[in-house]
Amino acid sequence: MSKKNKKQKVKPQVLKGFRDYPPREQIAREAMLAKIKDSFELMGFLPLQTASLEFAETLLGSHYNEDSLNELFGFQGPDDVDMALRYEFTVSLARFVASNPTLPLPFRRYQYGNVWRVDKPGPGRYREFMQFDVDIVGTQNLLADSEIISAMVSTMDKLNVKNYKVRFSNRKILNGLIEYASIPQEKSSDVMRVIDKLDKQGRDAVILELGAGRVDVSGDKIKGVELENTQICKIEEFLDIASQKNVSGLDAVEKLLGSIEVSQTGINELRSILENLSNMNIDATKTEIDLTIVRGLGYYTGPVFETTLLDLPEYGSVFSGGRYDNLVDRFLGRSIPAVGSSIGVDRLLAALLALDALELKESTSQVLVTVMDRERLPEYLNILQELRNAGIPSEIFTGDTKNLTKQIKYGDKVGIPFALIAGSDEFEKGLLTIKNLQAGKEKAKETSDREEWLKAENIQESIEAKDLISYIKENMSTS
Amino acid sequence: MSKKNKKQKVKPQVLKGFRDYPPREQIAREAMLAKIKDSFELMGFLPLQTASLEFAETLLGSHYNEDSLNELFGFQGPDDVDMALRYEFTVSLARFVASNPTLPLPFRRYQYGNVWRVDKPGPGRYREFMQFDVDIVGTQNLLADSEIISAMVSTMDKLNVKNYKVRFSNRKILNGLIEYASIPQEKSSDVMRVIDKLDKQGRDAVILELGAGRVDVSGDKIKGVELENTQICKIEEFLDIASQKNVSGLDAVEKLLGSIEVSQTGINELRSILENLSNMNIDATKTEIDLTIVRGLGYYTGPVFETTLLDLPEYGSVFSGGRYDNLVDRFLGRSIPAVGSSIGVDRLLAALLALDALELKESTSQVLVTVMDRERLPEYLNILQELRNAGIPSEIFTGDTKNLTKQIKYGDKVGIPFALIAGSDEFEKGLLTIKNLQAGKEKAKETSDREEWLKAENIQESIEAKDLISYIKENMSTS
Numbered sequence: 042m043s044k045k046n047k048k049q050k051v052k053p054q055v056l057k058g059f060r061d062y063p064p065r066e067q068i069a070r071e072a073m074l075a076k077i078k079d080s081f082e083l084m085g086f087l088p089l090q091t092a093s094l095e096f097a098e099t100l101l102g103s104h105y106n107e108d109s110l111n112e113l114f115g116f117q118g119p120d121d122v123d124m125a126l127r128y129e130f131t132v133s134l135a136r137f138v139a140s141n142p143t144l145p146l147p148f149r150r151y152q153y154g155n156v157w158r159v160d161k162p163g164p165g166r167y168r169e170f171m172q173f174d175v176d177i178v179g180t181q182n183l184l185a186d187s188e189i190i191s192a193m194v195s196t197m198d199k200l201n202v203k204n205y206k207v208r209f210s211n212r213k214i215l216n217g218l219i220e221y222a223s224i225p226q227e228k229s230s231d232v233m234r235v236i237d238k239l240d241k242q243g244r245d246a247v248i249l250e251l252g253a254g255r256v257d258v259s260g261d262k263i264k265g266v267e268l269e270n271t272q273i274c275k276i277e278e279f280l281d282i283a284s285q286k287n288v289s290g291l292d293a294v295e296k297l298l299g300s301i302e303v304s305q306t307g308i309n310e311l312r313s314i315l316e317n318l319s320n321m322n323i324d325a326t327k328t329e330i331d332l333t334i335v336r337g338l339g340y341y342t343g344p345v346f347e348t349t350l351l352d353l354p355e356y357g358s359v360f361s362g363g364r365y366d367n368l369v370d371r372f373l374g375r376s377i378p379a380v381g382s383s384i385g386v387d388r389l390l391a392a393l394l395a396l397d398a399l400e401l402k403e404s405t406s407q408v409l410v411t412v413m414d415r416e417r418l419p420e421y422l423n424i425l426q427e428l429r430n431a432g433i434p435s436e437i438f439t440g441d442t443k444n445l446t447k448q449i450k451y452g453d454k455v456g457i458p459f460a461l462i463a464g465s466d467e468f469e470k471g472l473l474t475i476k477n478l479q480a481g482k483e484k485a486k487e488t489s490d491r492e493e494w495l496k497a498e499n500i501q502e503s504i505e506a507k508d509l510i511s512y513i514k515e516n517m518s519t520s
Numbered sequence: 521m522s523k524k525n526k527k528q529k530v531k532p533q534v535l536k537g538f539r540d541y542p543p544r545e546q547i548a549r550e551a552m553l554a555k556i557k558d559s560f561e562l563m564g565f566l567p568l569q570t571a572s573l574e575f576a577e578t579l580l581g582s583h584y585n586e587d588s589l590n591e592l593f594g595f596q597g598p599d600d601v602d603m604a605l606r607y608e609f610t611v612s613l614a615r616f617v618a619s620n621p622t623l624p625l626p627f628r629r630y631q632y633g634n635v636w637r638v639d640k641p642g643p644g645r646y647r648e649f650m651q652f653d654v655d656i657v658g659t660q661n662l663l664a665d666s667e668i669i670s671a672m673v674s675t676m677d678k679l680n681v682k683n684y685k686v687r688f689s690n691r692k693i694l695n696g697l698i699e700y701a702s703i704p705q706e707k708s709s710d711v712m713r714v715i716d717k718l719d720k721q722g723r724d725a726v727i728l729e730l731g732a733g734r735v736d737v738s739g740d741k742i743k744g745v746e747l748e749n750t751q752i753c754k755i756e757e758f759l760d761i762a763s764q765k766n767v768s769g770l771d772a773v774e775k776l777l778g779s780i781e782v783s784q785t786g787i788n789e790l791r792s793i794l795e796n797l798s799n800m801n802i803d804a805t806k807t808e809i810d811l812t813i814v815r816g817l818g819y820y821t822g823p824v825f826e827t828t829l830l831d832l833p834e835y836g837s838v839f840s841g842g843r844y845d846n847l848v849d850r851f852l853g854r855s856i857p858a859v860g861s862s863i864g865v866d867r868l869l870a871a872l873l874a875l876d877a878l879e880l881k882e883s884t885s886q887v888l889v890t891v892m893d894r895e896r897l898p899e900y901l902n903i904l905q906e907l908r909n910a911g912i913p914s915e916i917f918t919g920d921t922k923n924l925t926k927q928i929k930y931g932d933k934v935g936i937p938f939a940l941i942a943g944s945d946e947f948e949k950g951l952l953t954i955k956n957l958q959a960g961k962e963k964a965k966e967t968s969d970r971e972e973w974l975k976a977e978n979i980q981e982s983i984e985a986k987d988l989i990s991y992i993k994e995n996m997s998t999s
Binding site: 049050051053054055056057058059060061062063064067068070071082083084085086087088089090091092093094095096098099102103104111114117118119120122124133135136137139141145146147149150155157159168169177179181182184185188195317320321322371372374404405406409412418419422423429432434435436438440441451455457 | 542563569574578614616620799852904911930
């Protein structure tokens with residue numbers, strides 16, 4: 042860097058739609074990711090990592106154009122190759138499976154990492170965000186679908202969420218409804234897309250959109266699917282029935298659509314999944330058949346799943362997926378059946394924090410060894426090493442100041458529970474002073490005076506040096 | 521996807537210089553990452569994640585051009601903003617610190633993740649690769665440098681590497697050498713760059729490059745720095761001394777360069793670090809002062825560190841860094857001192873695998889529950905749940921085949937240690953058959969016949985159903 046450059050300062054900023062995760066959030070995030078991993082590994086799912094950048098045609102198919110490339114972070118890279126950052130994992134999973142013909146199937150894999158989309162950024166909506174996927178590739182056996190639902194339930198349990206519901210349905214039932222209502226094939230995905238809005242927009246809006254369209258709250262005209270009234274009536278008939286959950290809903294829909302083969306297949310599949318879940322001893326209050334579930338993505342072909350937090354319905358589904366039996370087609374020209382589900386990591390993290398389901402640790406260190414007297418550095422370093430050898434995460438104050446109050450303040454700000462203080466007097470007596478910075482914070486909350494506790498006698502203790510490890514270990518768990 | 525698209529198949533391939541991590545490697549990688557994290561957290565380092573994409577000027581400074589942007593994965597993104605994928609973490613760390621003025625300092629942070637560079641791909645050289653950094657920002661105190669070296673040592677120990685050496689030196693000593701040899705400032709970084717080649721190219725090549733240049737093995741002319749003979753002699757004088765390690769090297773170099781202030785400062789700093797390491801009880805055989813170490817990157821300003829695997833010197837340094845006191849300048853126009861070190865994750869992983877330092881687990885599942893008789897699915901699912909409830913990672917065969925041999929083969933290929941087999945006869949007697957697939961593999965190695973063991977009687981046992989959990993737990997650890 043020349044001196045000229047130094048004078049021209051660069052504004053320290055992140056790109057629109059991007060963000061950093063400062064330690065406090067990243068500690069919570071890592072804790073959550075570890076729990077999800079544990080949950081999936083207990084079920085024998087294997088980790089996979091795929092490349093972040095892919096050929097544009099891998100992500101978009103061979104007929105992509107500049108516009109579709111610009112919806113991703115797509116660009117012409119080295120050797121003039123069109124490439125883009127992945128926007129989800131499923132296509133990369135399909136590519137991986139297609140190019141590894143000796144892979145043992147069924148392939149049970151999980152993958153987590155960032156994905157990138159050029160969406161309009163907004164509160165909680167980022168252009169870079171993390172997903173955590175779990176899938177089983179290479180089987181039509183409904184045991185796989187049942188395992189995915191089981192993974193969803195056990196992961197939510199592992200994450201300490203009490204009040205949630207994993208809801209599921211089957212696209213095949215809706216495909217039968219399309220047939221039942223004599224809706225032409227080319228309108229079917231539009232009809233699905235509109236029914237998918239039931240939860241958010243309500244039934245009236247859906248009915249209007251299936252017909253001539255409607256005007257939304259901001260005054261914008263939303264185009265309708267232009268179904269005929271008789272067609273809409275049949276969908277309404279279905280929606281009436283679909284409000285019944287579980288077996289009674291299935292029985293009712295069987296009466297309505299059972300004569301249509303694809304619906305009957307869908308109903309049988311859901312019955313079989315229900316039975317598996319029961320045999321797996323999955324808590325029956327945690328799952329529910331809900332026949333109005335569509336899941337937006339066009340590629341689902343069978344069972345579909347979603348997970349709602351009953352105390353935070355506004356978060357939408359935090360863990361969703363379904364069966365997609367055609368995706369590998371793009372590469373192989375033949376089907377490999379697959380089923381899976383995906384967690385929006387940052388949305389779920391925000392929810393867990395809102396629900397107090399995740400214990401928040403501010404700092405990794407339990408103990409800050411302060412440097413009161415630089416002559417005593419050998420002793421401080423010795424104590425530091427002793428703490429670490431005992432498995433107690435600890436640090437020594439490495440800053441430039443000799444001021445003890447500033448050192449303690451650092452520990453307080455970082456969120457370290459204990460500060461260790463010792464001067465020559467104490468060393469000679471074999472004593473150490475432990476300041477409990479957490480207790481200080483609690484005191485500060487009461488008195489609203491953050492400075493005061495720094496002087497307070499009652500949040501520090503003098504202990505014998507030989508008792509240090511046992512003192513910290515005893516007080517760590519309760520702090 | 522229209523039917524037309526389906527017919528035009530996309531080749532399932534990764535971009536040049538990119539790769540996937542299949543489960544076997546990813547399991548090892550995750551295990552290694554977890555150990556590194558533990559090691560850093562025990563020392564009170566805090567996790568940070570920054571955005572993967574940055575403004576081009578953040579990464580390259582305000583005077584970047586199209587050429588420098590093309591050395592990164594740089595492109596014009598949404599809103600016509602020039603952006604690029606990060607090529608390392610340090611600039612993002614500096615940006616984060618610069619934009620968070622209330623951050624408590626010193627900031628002890630670790631960050632791991634992918635970085636991207638448009639280098640020429642080659643064996644072991646990828647365009648997307650993972651780094652794991654550890655830094656302390658905001659202090660000139662040499663305790664920080666000592667903590668970084670301590671982190672390097674304890675991480676290598678934690679990773680079960682026996683035979684390694686963390687070598688360190690100080691750029692200030694070399695800066696004094698530049699002064700001592702009367703080398704003009706504009707040639708100093710070229711001289712450093714050439715001395716840095718000592719390890720790989722040997723002394724003769726370095727001397728030639730400092731002078732008129734040389735011809736390398738492939739016949740290419742390598743331009744020389746064009747130093748005068750008297751200047752080169754003085755560098756040779758230094759190199760003679762620098763071959764002595766630790767205190768004796770420091771004493772000798774003090775005689776040569778002690779009259780030059782910057783060198784004397786550098787020598788004193790190294791003495792102070794040595795003292796700290798000794799007070800931290802760091803194994804003295806694991807660290808070494810080596811005054812020939814430069815570390816290529818221009819931005820180092822003080823102590824520099826590297827880690828060599830003594831049994832695999834061809835891997836070069838797997839964990840390196842140094843003090844860089846000027847980097848935040850780009851954003852703030854003033855200095856914030858910092859020191860840190862970085863692991864090339866995939867190179868280190870390859871090394872650990874070559875050294876057998878990492879226990880390789882092929883599969884996450886310990887037990888495959890086979891489905892011999894679909895009528896008995898409720899029982900199989902019950903057993904599956906029982907295993908998982910006992911914390912034993914397990915899966916049920918979810919594939920489409922009913923063929924037991926194929927199910928067992930799946931378990932073998934995935935690397936699952938145990939397969940559980942039970943038919944109606946056994947259920948009625950309260951028995952289960954456990955096939956030890958690992959033992960089978962060992963047998964297969966001996967007989968070179970992978971098929972044979974599948975039939976072998978002696979690698980399967982019949983146990984009482986009630987003993988399942990204790991049987992697996994007993995045999996898990998030894999398998």
